[in-house]
Amino acid sequence: MSAAAYTGRLAPSPTGALHIGNARTFMVAWLRARSLGGRILMRIEDLDHPHNKPGAAEQALEDLRWLGFDWDGGETVQSSRRAVYREACARLSADGSIYPCVCSRADVERAQSAPHAGEQLYYPGTCRGRFRTWDEAAAFCAPRVPLWRFSTAAPGGTVSFTDNFAGPRSVDVARTLGDFPVARDRDGAGYMLASVVDDHLQGVTEIVRGDDLLQATAPQTMIARALGFAFPETFHVPLAVGENGMRLAKRHGDTRIASFRAAGARPEDVVGFLAASCGLLPEPAPCRLCELVPLFDPARIPRKPFVWRGTDGTSVRDALRYATRYM
Numbered sequence: 343m344s345a346a347a348y349t350g351r352l353a354p355s356p357t358g359a360l361h362i363g364n365a366r367t368f369m370v371a372w373l374r375a376r377s378l379g380g381r382i383l384m385r386i387e388d389l390d391h392p393h394n395k396p397g398a399a400e401q402a403l404e405d406l407r408w409l410g411f412d413w414d415g416g417e418t419v420q421s422s423r424r425a426v427y428r429e430a431c432a433r434l435s436a437d438g439s440i441y442p443c444v445c446s447r448a449d450v451e452r453a454q455s456a457p458h459a460g461e462q463l464y465y466p467g468t469c470r471g472r473f474r475t476w477d478e479a480a481a482f483c484a485p486r487v488p489l490w491r492f493s494t495a496a497p498g499g500t501v502s503f504t505d506n507f508a509g510p511r512s513v514d515v516a517r518t519l520g521d522f523p524v525a526r527d528r529d530g531a532g533y534m535l536a537s538v539v540d541d542h543l544q545g546v547t548e549i550v551r552g553d554d555l556l557q558a559t560a561p562q563t564m565i566a567r568a569l570g571f572a573f574p575e576t577f578h579v580p581l582a583v584g585e586n587g588m589r590l591a592k593r594h595g596d597t598r599i600a601s602f603r604a605a606g607a608r609p610e611d612v613v614g615f616l617a618a619s620c621g622l623l624p625e626p627a628p629c630r631l632c633e634l635v636p637l638f639d640p641a642r643i644p645r646k647p648f649v650w651r652g653t654d655g656t657s658v659r660d661a662l663r664y665a666t667r668y669m
């Protein structure tokens with residue numbers, strides 16, 4: 343990849359406050375772009391309406407600026423770009439790449455041949471070819487709404503790629519996921535489609551994000567191909583987890599950046615802690631984000647999830663002290 347052309351992005355979802363785990367992934371994304379002399383864009387992914395929290399986007403931007411992040415150009419807000427997604431959605435439905443599906447989650451669960459523990463359910467294509475339009479499907483299943491699914495009927499359902507952190511992957515989407523969901527919205531304004539469209543239109547060359555989204559890469563690549571786009575390169579960073587191995591959440595204590603700030607932490611305390619968690623400093627020591635640019639080296643990032651241990655229910659200040667001493 344030519345350094346000058348590198349374009350990355352930070353894509354927060356305003357579904358909650360920015361916590362130490364999100365900040366860590368964003369730090370890797372930012373350092374990756376800046377260490378390659380590239381650009382980094384800011385995109386607010388606010389299409390997940392029921393889960394959006396009022397003010398969370400503004401708070402995340404403020405928290406990131408406080409930590410020392412900057413980005414190139416203004417912020418792109420997905421909820422203001424529905425027309426763009428509508429156009430992509432119309433193209434995909436016109437050529438049969440996507441179709442409206444009226445099956446409920448319970449219907450899909452019943453159709454599984456083996457119990458599925460995770461979120462990712464196999465969908466055999468029950469509604470493929472069943473409705474001519476979204477409106478026809480919507481009338482059929484009202485008051486529920488349909489969702490758009492991607493048809494994996496065409497050959498080429500296996501996607502192979504080499505993640506720049508996680509390494510080579512090959513996923514037979516047709517066999518493992520089947521016709522996967524693309525959006526729960528008539529205009530296609532949902533995360534899966536919108537992020538593919540935006541990454542293309544914004545010229546993103548590499549996606550750096552948490553490895554919970556590694557499994558989204560193959561389906562998103564198929565969406566991109568159906569639209570005639572090349573999918574960007576990817577770099578998936580292991581997530582931050584609590585001591586129980588679950589992704590960092592409220593039950594692991596208050597790890598919100600705003601809380602550290604309110605408790606008197608300085609940005610360089612938090613950045614230094616995160617830098618050590620990424621193997622960029624031997625141990626936590628106050629450090630400014632921009633000082634890490636020359637130190638950034640993907641090979642130093644631990645390959646395992648980062649375990650947050652400040653879980654003893656103490657105050658944020660204690661948690662930070664704990665973290666910086668005993669990490």
Ligand code: GLU
Nearest residue numbers: 353354355387537551555
């Ligand atoms: N908005 C997503 C999140 O906050 C990230 C999506 C992506 O990077 O593709 O989890």
